[in-house]
Amino acid sequence: MSGALAVSLGDPAGVGPEIVAKAWALREAYGLPPFFAIGDRRSLSAVSNVPVESIAHPADATDMFAAALPLLQVDDPGDIVPGEPNLAGARCALDSVELAVGLARSGAAAALVTGPVAKAQLYAIGFVHPGQTEFIAERCGVADGNVAMMLAGPGLRTVPVTIHRALADVPTALTVELIVSRARATVRGLQRDFGIAEPRLAVAGLNPHAGEGGAIGREEIEVIAPAIATLMAEGINAWGPLAPDTMFHAGVRETYDAAICMYHDQALIPLKTLYFDEGVNVSLGLPIIRTAPDHGTAFNIAGQGKANPRAMIAAIALAGQCVRNRG
Numbered sequence: 475m476s477g478a479l480a481v482s483l484g485d486p487a488g489v490g491p492e493i494v495a496k497a498w499a500l501r502e503a504y505g506l507p508p509f510f511a512i513g514d515r516r517s518l519s520a521v522s523n524v525p526v527e528s529i530a531h532p533a534d535a536t537d538m539f540a541a542a543l544p545l546l547q548v549d550d551p552g553d554i555v556p557g558e559p560n561l562a563g564a565r566c567a568l569d570s571v572e573l574a575v576g577l578a579r580s581g582a583a584a585a586l587v588t589g590p591v592a593k594a595q596l597y598a599i600g601f602v603h604p605g606q607t608e609f610i611a612e613r614c615g616v617a618d619g620n621v622a623m624m625l626a627g628p629g630l631r632t633v634p635v636t637i638h639r640a641l642a643d644v645p646t647a648l649t650v651e652l653i654v655s656r657a658r659a660t661v662r663g664l665q666r667d668f669g670i671a672e673p674r675l676a677v678a679g680l681n682p683h684a685g686e687g688g689a690i691g692r693e694e695i696e697v698i699a700p701a702i703a704t705l706m707a708e709g710i711n712a713w714g715p716l717a718p719d720t721m722f723h724a725g726v727r728e729t730y731d732a733a734i735c736m737y738h739d740q741a742l743i744p745l746k747t748l749y750f751d752e753g754v755n756v757s758l759g760l761p762i763i764r765t766a767p768d769h770g771t772a773f774n775i776a777g778q779g780k781a782n783p784r785a786m787i788a789a790i791a792l793a794g795q796c797v798r799n800r801g
């Protein structure tokens with residue numbers, strides 16, 4: 475692989491710096507590709523003793539990686555206290571992602587892995603996107619509907635069609651066009667980044683029992699089934715709408731490569747229940763590769779040495795695998 479991966483540390487008061495430092499310490503055990511951190515050095519030194527070396531350019535990271543965690547410094551003008559987020563930290567987290575996206579877009583970084591940010595903190599500094607996924611898509615010039623947020627574990631991949639939306643708004647936000655565009659992005663991503671030639675998509679219903687023939691809701695008949703028909707007409711191997719409560723058991727999981735889900739928790743609850751410690755969030759449909767651990771900032775344990783780095787390790791490893799798959 476040419477070039478190191480850029481890993482933003484996320485909120486300086488969250489577990490991001492700790493799990494990135496731990497991932498570096500475990501780089502040989504997990505065979506991780508070279509990466510460099512982007513963020514404030516103080517957030518690392520507050521939680522870890524791993525050696526950290528500042529770099530001026532990503533090209534310097536690969537040679538240094540064996541001896542120290544390379545760091546591109548982004549200043550956080552506030553106090554950094556693990557577990558106590560503030561707005562300066564949110565600004566630092568956002569600046570770090572911004573820098574990392576630019577490096578990935580220019581080819582200076584092979585891929586982008588983002589540490590966890592607190593959305594409420596970002597909103598408080600004027601961040602207008604629902605999450606990092608939409609922000610990165612915009613910076614890459616990709617329309618929101620053409621990116622898919624996929625959560626991936628060893629035996630399950632799920633994609634929510636509507637993402638960070640109030641549940642009350644989901645039925646009106648669900649359209650044939652949105653389901654089709656997310657599914658297309660999923661198929662292209664599975665082909666390009668995961669090497670799956672003919673991805674199989676299982677499409678969930680919205681209502682209990684997938685609407686029970688219209689008796690418990692009509693979205694399946696009026697929106698989801700027409701979207702599936704459109705996908706099938708394009709030659710995409712998609713089927714459903716499936717009853718959401720039964721499509722995640724082990725036997726059914728074996729029959730598809732990704733589950734297209736109608737809302738955030740329908741997709742993330744099964745994934746995090748089965749694979750919280752190793753779940754990866756992958757943005758599909760972008761010109762760059764972007765992954766992240768599935769979990770959040772975990773302020774309640776930040777700075778206590780308790781954070782499990784496995785999801786960050788899985789995110790770095792998967793980004794490296796996607797780089798290789800893209801060739």
Ligand SMILES: NC(=O)C1=CN([C@@H]2O[C@H](COP(=O)(O)OP(=O)(O)OC[C@H]3O[C@@H](n4cnc5c(N)ncnc54)[C@H](O)[C@@H]3O)[C@@H](O)[C@H]2O)C=CC1
Binds near residue numbers: 489594769770773
């Ligand atoms: N990709 C991202 O940047 C994401 C950010 N978030 C943000 O994170 C913040 C907190 O969200 P929560 O719902 O509390 O979810 P969370 O994932 O931060 O924490 C949920 C529970 O899991 C534990 N946990 C999380 N990561 C862990 C780790 N690596 N090792 C051990 N235990 C861990 C926490 O201590 C907590 O008990 C929110 O502001 C949300 O916006 C949430 C999900 C993803």
Ligand SMILES: NCC(=O)COP(=O)(O)O
Binds near residue numbers: 766
């Ligand atoms: N719940 C998933 C999540 O919050 C991921 O959001 P982001 O990667 O778009 O910031």
